[in-house]
Amino acid sequence: MTNSQIRHSIKSGLPFFGVTVKGAVMARYIPFGPVFVWQKNQMMPTPLEGDDLLWWLDATDEDDHES
Secondary structure (H helix, E strand, O other), rough: OOOHHHHHHHHHOEEEEEOOOOOOOEEOOOOOOOEEEOOOOEEEEEOOOHHHHHHHHHHHHHHHHHH
16 A cells, blocks of 8 residues: 555545555554554554654654755
8 A cells, every 4th residue: 555545544534554655564454443554563553643643654654865
């Protein structure tokens, strides 16, 4: 999935499974459920949802461009 498709899936609440351009594996298994991210060999729920999660994704993308 592209980053725009992942962002759309987060906003829509639909299940998805994708990898961001940074290599972060993200998934939502049930409609409107939590979004999970791959950490330490397991899928962990993100502490953020919806627009807050989208803001976090944008912020991490900006951090990569500054380095």
